[in-house]
Amino acid sequence: MVMNKTEALLRMSAEKTECYLRAGFENAEKDLMPLTEAEQYSLLGGGKRIRPFLTFEFCRVLGGKEEAAAPFASAIEMIHTYSLIHDDLPCMDDDTYRRGRLTCHKRFDEATAVLAGDALLTDAFGVAAGNKHVSAEVAREAVLLLSKAAGSHGMVGGQILDMGAEKKQMSGIGELLRLQSLKTGALIRVAAGLGCLAAGKRSDSPEFAAADRYAAGIGLAFQIVDDILDVEGNAEQLGKATGVDAKMNKVTFMSFYTVKEARAYAARLTDEAKSAIAFLPESETLCELADYLLDRKY
Amino acid sequence: MVMNKTEALLRMSAEKTECYLRAGFENAEKDLMPLTEAEQYSLLGGGKRIRPFLTFEFCRVLGGKEEAAAPFASAIEMIHTYSLIHDDLPCMDDDTYRRGRLTCHKRFDEATAVLAGDALLTDAFGVAAGNKHVSAEVAREAVLLLSKAAGSHGMVGGQILDMGAEKKQMSGIGELLRLQSLKTGALIRVAAGLGCLAAGKRSDSPEFAAADRYAAGIGLAFQIVDDILDVEGNAEQLGKATGVDAKMNKVTFMSFYTVKEARAYAARLTDEAKSAIAFLPESETLCELADYLLDRKY
Numbered sequence: 001m002v003m004n005k006t007e008a009l010l011r012m013s014a015e016k017t018e019c020y021l022r023a024g025f026e027n028a029e030k031d032l033m034p035l036t037e038a039e040q041y042s043l044l045g046g047g048k049r050i051r052p053f054l055t056f057e058f059c060r061v062l063g064g065k066e067e068a069a070a071p072f073a074s075a076i077e078m079i080h081t082y083s084l085i086h087d088d089l090p091c092m093d094d095d096t097y098r099r100g101r102l103t104c105h106k107r108f109d110e111a112t113a114v115l116a117g118d119a120l121l122t123d124a125f126g127v128a129a130g131n132k133h134v135s136a137e138v139a140r141e142a143v144l145l146l147s148k149a150a151g152s153h154g155m156v157g158g159q160i161l162d163m164g165a166e167k168k169q170m171s172g173i174g175e176l177l178r179l180q181s182l183k184t185g186a187l188i189r190v191a192a193g194l195g196c197l198a199a200g201k202r203s204d205s206p207e208f209a210a211a212d213r214y215a216a217g218i219g220l221a222f223q224i225v226d227d228i229l230d231v232e233g234n235a236e237q238l239g240k241a242t243g244v245d246a247k248m249n250k251v252t253f254m255s256f257y258t259v260k261e262a263r264a265y266a267a268r269l270t271d272e273a274k275s276a277i278a279f280l281p282e283s284e285t286l287c288e289l290a291d292y293l294l295d296r297k298y
Numbered sequence: 299m300v301m302n303k304t305e306a307l308l309r310m311s312a313e314k315t316e317c318y319l320r321a322g323f324e325n326a327e328k329d330l331m332p333l334t335e336a337e338q339y340s341l342l343g344g345g346k347r348i349r350p351f352l353t354f355e356f357c358r359v360l361g362g363k364e365e366a367a368a369p370f371a372s373a374i375e376m377i378h379t380y381s382l383i384h385d386d387l388p389c390m391d392d393d394t395y396r397r398g399r400l401t402c403h404k405r406f407d408e409a410t411a412v413l414a415g416d417a418l419l420t421d422a423f424g425v426a427a428g429n430k431h432v433s434a435e436v437a438r439e440a441v442l443l444l445s446k447a448a449g450s451h452g453m454v455g456g457q458i459l460d461m462g463a464e465k466k467q468m469s470g471i472g473e474l475l476r477l478q479s480l481k482t483g484a485l486i487r488v489a490a491g492l493g494c495l496a497a498g499k500r501s502d503s504p505e506f507a508a509a510d511r512y513a514a515g516i517g518l519a520f521q522i523v524d525d526i527l528d529v530e531g532n533a534e535q536l537g538k539a540t541g542v543d544a545k546m547n548k549v550t551f552m553s554f555y556t557v558k559e560a561r562a563y564a565a566r567l568t569d570e571a572k573s574a575i576a577f578l579p580e581s582e583t584l585c586e587l588a589d590y591l592l593d594r595k596y
Contacts, residue, residue, distance in 0.1 A: 028450075031476070035450055035458040086416060091408035110389035114412070115457055118384060119450035121416065125423040126445030129438050136434035140427050143441050147424030152326075152333055152417035159413055160333040178329070 006292040009285060013056055014049035017077060020070045024127065038108045038116035043081045046099055050222075051076045051191035053289070058192050058211050061282050064199025068133035072142055072194035078124035079150050080187060085117040087159070100239055121150075131198075138197050145203065149190035158183025165251050173256045180223050181216070188219035210276045217273030218290045221266040225294060227252040228262050238298045270294045304590040307583060311354055312347035315375060318368045322425065332406070336414035340402045341379045348520075349374045349489035351587070356490050356509050359580050362497025366431035370440055370492035376422035377448050378485060383415040385457070398537055419448075429496075436495050443501065447488035456481025463549050471554045478521050479514070486517035508574045515571030516588045519564040523592060525550040526560050536596045568592045 003011070021043055028036040052073035059069035088095040088103040090110065095103050105113035128142050148154055161179040170176055192215035193208055201207040229238060230245045231254050245252045253262050274287045301309070319341055326334040350371035357367035386393040386401040387408065393401050403411035426440050446452055459477040468474055490513035491506055499505040525543065529552050533540045543550045551560050572585045 029455070031462075032450060032455045032458055034462065035455060039450065082416075086412055089409075089412065091412060111461060112458070114384055114387065114389060115454050115461075118380075118415075118419065119454040121419055122445055122449035122454060124445075126442055126449060129427075129441040129445065136438045139438045140434045140441075143427035143438075144424055147420055147422075147427065151420035151424060152330060152337065156413050156417040156420060157327070157330045157333060160330055160410070163409060163413075164329075164332065 004292070006285075006288045010048060010050070010053055010289075013053040014046070016056070016066075017049050017052040017073055018044055020074050021077060024074065024123075034108070034112060035115060035119055038104055038112045039120055041107060042085050042098075042104045042116060043078065043120065045101060049077065050289075050293075051080055051188060054188065054191040054215060054286075055195040055198065057286055057289075058195025059198040061280050061286065062196060062199035062201055062207055064195075065133060068131065068198040069195055071127050071131035071133075072198055073191075075124040075128035075142075075146060076187065076191045076194065078120045078127065079146065079155075082117040082120040082124070083150075083155060083159075083187075085113050085120070089113060092159075097240075128194075134198060134200075138200075138202070141203060142194055142197050145190050145193055145197075149186040154182055154186035155184075158186070166248070170251045170255075176251060176253065176256070177220075180220060184223055185216055185219040188222075189215040191215065207280065210280060213276035214273045214286065214290070217269045217276065218293055221269040221273070221290070222293050224253045224262050224266040224269070225296060227254050228259055228266075229296075229298070230254075232259060233297065266294055302590070304583075304586045308346060308348070308351055308587075311351040312344070314354070314364075315347050315350040315371055316342055318372050319375060322372065322421075332410060333413060333417055336402055336406045336410045337418055339405060340383050340396075340414060341376065341418065343399060344397055347375065348587075348591075349378055349486060352486065352489040352513060352584075353493040353496065355584055355587075356493025357496040359578050359584065360494060360497035360499055360505055362493070363431060366429065366496040367493055369425050369429035369431075370496055371489075373422040373426035373440075373444060374485065374489045374492065376418045376425065377444065377453075380415040380418040380422070381448075381453060381457075381485075383411050383418070387411060395538075426492075432496060432498075436498075436500070439501060440492055440495050443488050443491055443495075447484040452480055452484035453482075456484070464546070468549045468553075474549060474551065474554070475518075478518060482521055483514055483517040486520075487513040489513065505578065508578060511574035512571045512584065512588070515567045515574065516591055519567040519571070519588070520591050522551045522560050522564040522567070523594060525552050526557055526564075527594075527596070528552070530557060531595065564592055 025036060025040055055073040055076060056066060056069045084098060085104045087093050088098055089105055096106050097103060104116055125143055125146065128146055129139050131139050131142065150156065158179055162183055165179060189212050192211040193203065196205065196208040196211050227245065230242055233242050235242045245254065257265065270290045273290050277283045277286055323334060323338055353371040353374060354364060354367045382396060383402045385391050386396055387403055394404050395401060402414055423441055423444065426444055427437050429437050429440065448454065456477055460481055463477060487510050490509040491501065494503065494506040494509050527536060528540055528543045531540050543552065555563065568588045571588050575581045575584055
């Protein structure tokens with residue numbers, strides 16, 4: 001497969017992220033190995049690393065330093081990973097594979113997976129607060145934003161809505177939009193926002209607002225494309241089964257739209273996302289990322 | 299039962315803590331009710347509230363304001379509660395009752411319990427960072443200390459050691475001491491430490507060091523007394539079965555000491571704890587708490 005520019009940049013950014021994440025385990029104590037091993041297994045297992053990419057890229061575009069973005073990018077990826085570990089648990093989605101490898105609780109055991117998730121989540125806040133390249137005010141704001149995006153009024157809240165959605169019929173698209181904005185949107189938005197913070201742009205700046213609008217747009221488009229791919233994607237290319245949502249009776253964007261309508265919706269969101277950051281210097285890479293995520297086949 | 303002074307103060311402090319914790323749910327969104335309900339069920343379910351007591355009391359003794367201690371006390375109790383919810387899960391201790399009521403996953407379901415724990419943990423960092431009565435530097439330090447005490451190098455690390463301890467024979471008391479210092483000690487110490495922070499005493503101050511030594515001492519004594527009570531306590535008074543540790547083949551302080559030796563050890567730790575804070579003004583209440591925890595029958 002030929003790699004385009006965005007793929008190459010994502011790959012580079014993923015390697016950089018992996019490097020920073022790995023460094024976090026340098027002082028791991030020997031007797032805590034079963035925990036550290038499970039954390040590393042899930043955390044360093046690859047993935048697109050779109051969230052840290054957003055953090056690094058918004059920081060770069062706004063003139064910040066990579067070292068200031070790194071702790072925030074790491075914290076977000078740790079939180080994302082914890083959410084996947086807990087999501088895969090038998091009492092939740094009960095998944096055996098993730099990214100082509102055994103899920104954490106299958107590779108280790110359930111108790112270790114619960115604790116590895118807990119540890120990643122807890123340590124993430126220390127990593128964010130410990131960012132030495134930003135002021136205490138910025139570190140505090142980062143922790144507040146992270147907690148809000150990941151907690152009961154963000155990602156976890158979205159997961160509860162998702163559980164409810166499996167049991168009952170949704171009243172309309174509004175409910176699905178709220179679910180997605182909490183479950184996946186909030187963390188993607190805070191990834192972009194923390195990139196701005198790392199570059200010295202606070203949450204009341206126009207740059208932060210633009211990054212937030214951009215991330216909200218591509219985050220939602222990403223989810224719509226996911227739903228489309230589950231309907232008409234290539235299972236082999238995707239690396240996972242298709243038709244899962246329908247089989248599970250899951251409410252998705254395909255419950256409300258035809259493929260054509262959904263594509264148009266995702267394209268419009270992508271355009272709006274790009275417009276939101278048009279005034280930022282060197283925003284081409286972020287615009288290309290938006291297009292890349294829209295056109296992806298896996 | 300006649301209540302002594304310490305019991306009365308603990309009761310008052312517990313009510314105060316409950317009040318602050320309850321206020322955190324005032325803006326709970328209606329559609330997130332299943333999550334909020336589970337969080338509140340576990341969080342507001344009583345308990346001795348020793349950790350928040352330590353935060354409030356060290357803050358008071360050092361001349362700080364209650365409002366500055368409250369967010370830290372709340373955050374610690376939220377983290378403590380999350381750890382109990384996850385500890386009770388079927389894949390962990392598989393407990394049906396906690397404080398005489400159904401555990402979270404029995405009252406609701408397993409997925410809700412996992413998520414309620416995750417939400418409490420995540421939101422706790424926002425509550426600590428959002429403390430409006432301290433500077434950004436102090437808020438950042440509080441988050442760092444909390445994360446360290448609760449994460450992989452603290453409480454969660456201790457839980458992993460505890461799981462390992464159930465499988466293998468411990469090499470000696472040193473291993474048990476390390477397990478306890480992580481699993482229960484770290485959070486009790488940070489509860490005292492954050493009380494100091496709330497009163498403007500940073501982690502490099504002699505007051506903070508004294509509070510830390512005191513909390514380490516009473517924390518360990520508390521655990522030893524717990525182990526003694528499991529051997530010779532009154533099940534009815536305790537509100538839980540005795541002889542559980544032996545039945546589970548659990549390594550406890552009673553695996554290394556006779557009851558008499560264990561009592562002497564706990565008494566010495568209590569004395570050392572009291573000595574550590576003797577130079578602080580108005581430290582009688584904290585000394586009385588140490589004695590109360592040593593002499594408790596439940």
